[in-house]
Amino acid sequence: METKDDNLSAMCKPAVGEAGRTGDWRDATPVIDPTKCIASVKNRPACYLCWLYCPEGIVTAAVPVKIDLDYCKGCGICAEECPSKAITMVMHEEAVK
């Protein structure tokens, strides 16, 4: 084994989208109501529990809060944790409309 084989074991540089566009797996889509989202209402960085709890790390803690739908699997944890009930999970077909 003189020549090094990059594929001897499965490894890669950590990168966005390494496992493909996992947003394809989603049934329900999170939709944020800016009239209820605390960061948007206060117009400054605040709350961000959705960002903290998102298991995929695809919520951007900004004003307004952004969710990367290319990788959101639609688990609904953000909607569950949102203290102001600003996030609604809507079925895919309705979200597309």
Place this chain on the structure above:
Amino acid sequence: MSNVQIITGNSAAAYGAKLAKVQVVSAYPITPSTSVTETIANWVERGELKAEYVRVESEHSVMTVCISASTVGARVFTSTSSHGLLYMHEQLHWAAGSRLPIVMCCINRGVGAPWSIFNDQQDSISQRDTGWIQIYCRDNQEILDSVIQAYRIAEEVYCPIMVCYDGFVLSHTMMPVDIPDADQVCQFLPPYKPHTILCPEDPRNINPVIFPWQRRDAEGVLRDGYMDMRWKLQHALEESRDVIVRTSRDYAELFGREHGGLLWSYRTDDAEVLIAGMGSIATEATTAADLLREQGIRAGVVGVRVYRPFPRAEVREAFRKAPAIVVFEKNISYGYEGALCADIKAALYGTGIDAPVHNFIAGLGGRDVKAGELADAVRSSLTAITAGKREQQTWLNCVTE
């Protein structure tokens, strides 16, 4: 100058790990393996071995620690038996799939239910298809020497190795063992060069999801598909045969002891019947062969030392002229036959070797196997073969009705 001490098989294994200068040891106690890592823990506590000893809550975690430590470049060691090995099963696949040169002693013990703490080889045989190289030792000297050799083989082919030996029969039996000189072992065993260096500046995602087909990763590097990686593991094990034989030869040159590479034989040249086995039962068979020769039956023994990769070519050569083959083994592949017998028969397929093959399942759960009983069994097989019975499975000393 030789340093011969009278020690148990478990002490011999511990000395092997110490001489290989292992850096991380993790283990969970289980009979009959416990005293291997107990001895090592003692050395670590007293500062006689500079290693990290990691205590965990289960064998599954043991192998996880070994995998992690090996990934970051440490030489690692562990030992276990029976249910401990089975509890590791999932992580055994991860170790082999990650191509990590972990060395583990499996001190062979029967598997429940019902509980048995005594010896057979059902535990390691049932881990046959996890991608680990398996070496079966026949005495305490071979255990020590095999542990040292295992590191050199594993670190050259990047495959983990299980050094297997019979519980109690070897693990707790004292024999004279020549403990090699530490400097000479250093000369034999170069430092471990990991296939991937992990460091915070160059982070790696290890074992990400692999798709069925090859594809470019986010950096544009073409990555293997799952099946290609499986082929590489298979190829690595197939290719490791040469490395195992060469390592055994190099070891013999330096230390004067050769345990036979993949396979060894005893009084086989003019044999009318060849006995096959692995581990201590094969040692016992050499005494049986002597007894049979005293009674006028020319018997010889073929000991399979390395079970995976299976020594296909060597088995063919060893049995080329055998008029009859009798396989003794301490395992059963339920619903078929002993695993070794099935593999020997498969290796002979299409070669024109057409000897009858009889299979004895023996010594399960510690049932004693004496040389005289092996000799009687071979004689009964020869009678059956003369009567035309080409295949036969017999459970030795067992109530079968």
